Amino acid sequence: MRAIEAEGLRKVFGRVVALDGVSFTVEEGEVFGLLGPNGAGKTTTISILTTLIRPTSGSARVWGYDVRTETSKVRSVIGLVPQDLTVDDELTGLENLRLMAALYHVPKDVAERRIEEVLELVDLKEAAGRRVETYSGGMRKRLELAAALVHRPKVLFLDEPTLGLDVQTRAHIWDYIRRLVREEQLTVLMTTHYMDEADANCDRIAVIDRGRIMAIGTPRELKVKHGSDVIELEVQGDGFDLQNLVKGVEGVTDVRVSGNRISVRVVRGEEVLPELMRRMISSGLSVSRIEMRRPTLDEVFIALTGRSIREEQGSWEEVFRQSMNVRRVRA
């Protein structure tokens, strides 16, 4: 069964077109990533799928339910960890989870058992009796995860689950999410700015920019289609013409020469490297350095959007905006 089906989603806020015809499907049990720069439409997509806002046009189903006309059914099968923190600082972890269970009408005895389980799952048993204001950023995120799980959702939406956390904590959060997928047979739709995380944790990824989906595929498929391998060689010898040496080698898409170094973009590095080496050696050159790099998702992203995601996420405005959001929620 299809866990999520989105068809031609469009969302207009005043004069801003936030989504401009977004279509994709997510299969049951899949971890699906929405990757895109600030303002791409990631949160808007999640808000529509979780029934928080209505699309201007287009349609979507979650677990078979229509997000426009069956909102309470949709809400009963989803969990949401929003981009901004929502747990209450002045309550304890346990109190937050009880509140969540009550909101979802989970019967009390069932809720107590389930809360035990989710606390165990995110390693917060010991800290459950403490007020959330004493928690670290990573602990808060784990509590948010637990809170989104008390009613046993089928589909979990994670909007930037690791934003602003240090590398180690990010890795931990991902351990928990992977465990959830395994142990609770969850379907996950997540957004992130971090390419390496999307690469490591998503079965499939949609790259989204300015409200449109630029590409969808497994991380490997995207890299093969939109990235290329790079081979770099450094040679020693006399009177070489490196540019000429690689002429006509099959699979080469770009060549750059600088002194005794040559950098070659190729479709499949392992197929081209032997031929390059053969040519170097037969012209009497010795190769003093070889390096082959696989494409990264960063490269895919730049190829698709013409921008680097890193340039944007560190901007001062973004940091400011995020901190204002947190403050607004706490106030």
Ligand SMILES: Nc1ncnc2c1ncn2[C@@H]1O[C@H](COP(=O)(O)OP(=O)(O)OP(=O)(O)O)[C@@H](O)[C@H]1O
């Ligand atoms: N409530 C709103 N009113 C007006 N414009 C909005 C509203 N919500 C979002 N937008 C605009 O819609 C576009 C998409 O925003 P969205 O929050 O979906 O982006 P995002 O991909 O989640 O970005 P980020 O990485 O910063 O979280 C942006 O141009 C944003 O300014």
Ligand SMILES: [Mg+2]
């Ligand atoms: Mg967002």
